[in-house]
Amino acid sequence: MEKATARDDSSSAGGGGELDHPISVFLSMERQFEEFRSQLMDSGSIRERIRSVATEMESALRVMHACIILVHQSVPLPEVLKKTKAQIVVLRDLCGRLAEILRECPGQYYRYHADWRSETQTAVSLLAFLHYLETESLLTHAEAQNILGWDALEFGLDIEDYLIGLCFLSNELPRYVVNQVTAGDYDCPRKLLKFLTELHSSFQMLNLRNDFLRRKFDGIKYDLRRVEEVYYDVKIRGLAPGESNQEQSA
Amino acid sequence: MQLAASSIARCFRAAKPLRLHQCDVMSSFKKPRMISTNSVMRDEFAKHADYLNEFNDKREKVIKASRDVTINSKKVIFQVHRVRKDNSEEVLSKAEKDLASVTSQYMSKLVEELQGTDFWKLRHAYTFAVQEYVEAATFCRFCREGTILDLKEINTTLHSLGDSHRKPLQISTIDYLLGNIYRELTLLAPIMDDSSEMKKKLEVMLQSVTKIENACFNVHVRGSEFIPLLGENDDQFPYMGLPYLDS
Numbered sequence: 001m002e003k004a005t006a007r008d009d010s011s012s013a014g015g016g017g018e019l020d021h022p023i024s025v026f027l028s029m030e031r032q033f034e035e036f037r038s039q040l041m042d043s044g045s046i047r048e049r050i051r052s053v054a055t056e057m058e059s060a061l062r063v064m065h066a067c068i069i070l071v072h073q074s075v076p077l078p079e080v081l082k083k084t085k086a087q088i089v090v091l092r093d094l095c096g097r098l099a100e101i102l103r104e105c106p107g108q109y110y111r112y113h114a115d116w117r118s119e120t121q122t123a124v125s126l127l128a129f130l131h132y133l134e135t136e137s138l139l140t141h142a143e144a145q146n147i148l149g150w151d152a153l154e155f156g157l158d159i160e161d162y163l164i165g166l167c168f169l170s171n172e173l174p175r176y177v178v179n180q181v182t183a184g185d186y187d188c189p190r191k192l193l194k195f196l197t198e199l200h201s202s203f204q205m206l207n208l209r210n211d212f213l214r215r216k217f218d219g220i221k222y223d224l225r226r227v228e229e230v231y232y233d234v235k236i237r238g239l240a241p242g243e244s245n246q247e248q249s250a
Numbered sequence: 251m252q253l254a255a256s257s258i259a260r261c262f263r264a265a266k267p268l269r270l271h272q273c274d275v276m277s278s279f280k281k282p283r284m285i286s287t288n289s290v291m292r293d294e295f296a297k298h299a300d301y302l303n304e305f306n307d308k309r310e311k312v313i314k315a316s317r318d319v320t321i322n323s324k325k326v327i328f329q330v331h332r333v334r335k336d337n338s339e340e341v342l343s344k345a346e347k348d349l350a351s352v353t354s355q356y357m358s359k360l361v362e363e364l365q366g367t368d369f370w371k372l373r374h375a376y377t378f379a380v381q382e383y384v385e386a387a388t389f390c391r392f393c394r395e396g397t398i399l400d401l402k403e404i405n406t407t408l409h410s411l412g413d414s415h416r417k418p419l420q421i422s423t424i425d426y427l428l429g430n431i432y433r434e435l436t437l438l439a440p441i442m443d444d445s446s447e448m449k450k451k452l453e454v455m456l457q458s459v460t461k462i463e464n465a466c467f468n469v470h471v472r473g474s475e476f477i478p479l480l481g482e483n484d485d486q487f488p489y490m491g492l493p494y495l496d497s
Contacts, residue, residue, distance in 0.1 A: 110370035140294050159301050202295035206302050 047112055049101050054116040057094045061122050063087055068126060072175060074183040077133060084130055088147065091123060095148045102153065109155045117161060123148065124157070124165025129172055136191055138166075138199065160213055163206075167216035170196060174226035181230060186239045189231035196224050308363065312372050315360040316379035322352040323379070323386040330389050338393075345390050357383060 064087035071080045098116060102109055124144050131139035144165075145157040173192060180188040200220050208214040234240050329345040360376060369376075 108370060110373075113371065138291050138294065140290075141298070159298050163298060198291050202291050205292070205295050205299045207299065207306065208302070209306060 043105075043111075046101060046105055047115060050098065050112050050115050053094055053098045053101065054119050057091065057098070057116065057119040057123070060087060060090045060094055061119060061126065064091065064126050065122075068129060071133065072179040074179070081130065081134060084126075088127070088130075092147070092149050095123075095150060099150060099153050109153070113158070117158075120148075120157065120161045121165045121168060124162050125168030125172070128166055128169040132169070132195065136195065138195075163203075164213055164216055166199065166203075167213070167220060170199065170220045170223045174223050174230070177227050177230050181234060186234050187241045189227060189234050190240060193224075193227050193231045196220070196227055200224050309372055309375055312360065312363045312375045315356060315363055316376040318356040319352065319360055319376075319379040320382045322348070322356055323382040326352060326386040327382075327389055330386075330393050333393055342390070342394055346394070349386055349390055352383065352386070 064084055067083040067087055068080060070083070071077065102112070105111075124139075127144055127147055128139040131137070131143070141157065141159065141162050144162055145151055148157060150156050173196060177189050177192050203217050203220060206217075208217060231240075326345050326348045329341060329348060333341050360379065364372070364376070
């Protein structure tokens with residue numbers, strides 16, 4: 001009995017005109033959520049396509065890496081360069097496919113960025129390594145962007161990705177210098193040390209936040225030290241070629 | 251900041267040539283090449299330094315604006331929670347006023363900072379603030395009218411804040427959903443595979459829904475035994491302005 005009274009009171013006080021309210025509310029809510037569902041489906045499918053391209057990129061990069069590390073095994077440089085460059089074509093093609101997908105959703109470049117970031121960073125590091133082997137200079141951002149074919153993209157190659165790629169490059173160099181010296185190239189440490197010192201001091205121009213890039217940058221100094229040690233070893237034993245000997249006597 | 255960096259850079263530049271100078275005396279032909287590669291790399295990095303400084307400033311501003319939005323949206327939510335049977339009009343109108351000032355003061359700042367199209371990049375910096383804001387706005391609306399504020403309405407409000415020439419910030423679907431509190435979300439669960447944040451919230455929401463269902467059940471079955479809350483002397487509490495579910 002009491003229960004019924006309570007319910008009666010409630011509908012007269014709180015209800016009234018609002019009784020038919022919930023149905024229309026429910027309908028508009030359902031319509032809205034239907035819209036969300038289709039939007040999420042769309043973004044989900046874009047993400048899936050990006051991921052599949054990223055996976056292919058990853059394996060192409062692995063092949064490229066396998067080509068380029070032949071340089072540690074004293075395979076002649078031109079041969080290494082030729083093999084690696086053949087892979088760049090594959091990489092470029094994949095980057096083009098990625099760019100195409102991104103063009104479908106303008107303004108949302110960074111929405112899916114995380115899905116291909118690490119591949120981009122690896123790509124930059126390999127390209128920069130290749131570029132160093134060829135020219136003994138730094139691959140610039142514009143050059144990297146150009147090789148990947150992302151010049152025309154809305155945002156292009158992300159600067160932070162580029163810089164992180166350079167940090168990866170630095171991690172590869174100590175191994176390279178050790179193997180070069182073993183193979184008898186005693187001038188390599190000097191050139192590499194100069195390059196790495198410049199790179200390190202250039203990085204110091206940046207105001208980095210306490211993030212992944214900062215931590216990677218902190219790692220460069222260990223690479224630098226390793227290269228310095230190699231240079232020291234070579235030089236102290238008088239193995240460094242002419243120019244450096246003269247420097248020693250000066 | 252920039253000054254410090256450039257002074258450090260200068261000190262490096264000043265320190266290095268000193269040492270290199272000695273070897274360059276002997277091999278003067280090397281000198282021009284070294285300088286040119288050096289400046290190429292420096293120019294390259296100077297550009298990136300500018301970019302990073304600018305971007306970090308922007309992020310800093312966005313974070314600040316977001317914090318204001320979060321704090322003040324929370325205040326609005328607490329305000330709405332103070333709703334009681336006899337003061338609902340007063341409390342809700344105060345909450346709505348506060349919400350309007352959050353929109354005009356703080357959200358507008360955030361919107362202003364996020365002009366441009368790279369706002370996805372900074373998403374993690376402002377997403378929680380926007381979620382809080384959506385929660386405050388929907389909660390307010392729900393307590394007033396028992397309806398949901400839909401995404402279009404919120405975006406229309408924000409649209410007026412933005413500069414119409416550029417692409418204004420629109421609350422993304424995901425931010426809206428995370429800030430929202432509805433059963434229908436479960437329908438979306440299977441396709442939200444990429445968002446663990448979303449999954450967590452869904453679980454919590456299911457718990458909340460269960461709690462509400464239990465509460466409804468209790469009121470329905472044992473309504474007569476209901477112990478009045480905080481000195482309320484009857485249980486026809488017009489909370490949320492909704493009629494009983496079973497009617």
